[in-house]
Structure formats: C-alpha cells, structure tokens
Amino acid sequence: MNSLLRYTRFGEPETTLELIPQPLDARHESHLRVQMLLSPVNASDLIPITGAYGHRIQPPLVAGYEGVGIVTQAPASFAHLTGTRVLPLRGHGTWQQFVDCPAELAVPVPEDISDALAARAYINPLAATLMLKHFPPEGKRVLVTAAGSECAQLLGQWALKFGAREVIGVYRSATHAKKLAAMGIIPVAQRDHEAIAHYAQNAGVVYEAVGGELADTLLTHLPDSAHFVSYGLLSATPFSMQKRAATLHWFHVRHYLAAMDTATWQAEFKQIWSLLRQTPTGDVTLFPLAQWQAAIAHYRTAGRTRKTMLLFDV
C-alpha cells in the first residue's frame, strides 16, 4: 500500500489536501520506485494547490515537488541504484510514501550529503543557480527580497561567491537580520522604504519574490540598466508594470527544464552538491506525514528560521 497526500480540487492546502491509503500501481518499466525518507514544504509545493497554475495542471494530483528516498525497485540498466538514496524528481508528486520517477532523471545523492540537505536540493538550489547564470551578478549591487527564505539566502550567498559587489537582503521578519549579516548579506527591513529606495538606485539586478508594494517601490527607483527578475509572488499581490525603467524578467525553473537533456540535468546537480557543501543552510523541523496539517501551520509561521520537512515511515 501507498500513503499519499493528494488534492482532488483547487483550494487552500489546509482544507484541500487529504491523506489517503492507496494500493500501489504497477511500476512503469523505465521508472525507479523510491521509498521516501524526507520531503520539504516549500512555497512551490503549496502555491499550485491553490489553483495558481490552473491553466497548466489539473487535479487529482499528489502534492510535493521534491524530496529524498531510497530506491526499492529499478529497471535492469539502473539496478546499481537499488538500495541507494536518490532525488526522485520530475515524476509524480513527492508527498507520498512511494514515488515512481523516470530512472534517468533520478539524481543520485553523494554519501556526505545529509538526508535533510538532499531533500531540498532541487527547487531552490536549481532556481538560484539558473537565475545567477541567466541574470549574472558579477560586479553588481544585488538585491534579494523575501530574504528570510531559503531561495533568497542561496541566491544572496552564491551571488557573492560569483562576484557580486554587494548583496542587500530585504526581509519581512526581524528574526532573519542577524543570520543574513553573518552570511555577508546587508539586511534591510521591508518596511524601511527609504533604505530600499536608496539601495535600489544603484542596483544592477534584483531577484524578487514578494510582489505588491515592495516590487512597486523597487521598480520606481531602479535605474534603466537594472534587471528585475520576478520569480515569486509571496504577497499574492501583483505589481504595477507601468512604473518600470528596468528590464523585467519572469523566471520559473520549469521554463528551463524542457531544454535540458539528461546529461545537462545531472551536471546541474554536480554543481549544486558542490555549492551546497560550502553553503550554510538552516536547520529543519520534522513532521511525520500524518501530521501534515501541523507541518503546513509551521511553514506559515512568520519569522520561521527552520525549514519544514515531512518525515515518511520506513
């Protein structure tokens, strides 16, 4: 039997998800079967459940986009993976005890990487590396918003590594300021409009995930030469397109996946493992799958400094 968190209609995750037992389907011959260990709760997992991408996906669906698990069954040509840890990506939802995924897209996890780090090595790290590659930070003043988020902290730290002149981190909850400073990121409170306007004036690139009033303030003050990369809308409020002089880019990981062949896909993770080994990431708080509602409540706590993780029975 499988145990899965699925939704059969769009709505708020708290009232729309249901944990159900279901007999396992037969495995496709080219797929791995992976018994899950850990899976994070990310904004990227919850937003689709609300129907924000209703033009592209339709329930019934199993929630969750990433996580780590152990291969229990494999096609003959991937038999060497049986019993090892992989990221079972780009198959079906990962918030279930057993995930089947295309064998060539499963990402082997190096031995020195912990389960808690491996489980969140996809969405945010890949988004950060792709944004830094396509909208480079070298020699520039960089602004990141939602600076308490894991994605922004990876972006900020790696932008400095890749040659940004300085990185400003605009945070909502003050609990993040000290940690940002320790990472070499200059912390600025989201309500400090004056400081944000000041830093925006000479910014080269902004990686922005909040939208609404904050995005409006930034766009009003950025110079023509700046690149404004919108990759999230945590406030759920759009921003005005009329105030902009900077060049606006819409970023989403999925726009880059189709163009990646298997070799490029696996190579991206070689870089990600190497970067993650050198990068401080936050601790995690574990919730057994049966306590998924408590996990979502933890995820929604403003000022949270630990990543929310679902723990599966093995």
Ligand SMILES: NC(=O)c1ccc[n+]([C@@H]2O[C@H](COP(=O)([O-])OP(=O)(O)OC[C@H]3O[C@@H](n4cnc5c(N)ncnc54)[C@H](OP(=O)(O)O)[C@@H]3O)[C@@H](O)[C@H]2O)c1
């Ligand atoms: N486009 C893509 O391909 C892509 C890929 C990966 C991630 N993302 C986006 O990246 C963002 C961060 O994801 P994550 O997993 O890194 O998040 P996370 O670690 O779970 O952190 C969420 C953060 O969002 C902040 N936040 C929530 N609502 C906010 C608001 N209205 N204004 C300002 N800050 C707010 C919280 O702030 P406080 O703690 O300060 O209260 C918290 O620090 C999300 O928007 C996600 O959709 C996009």
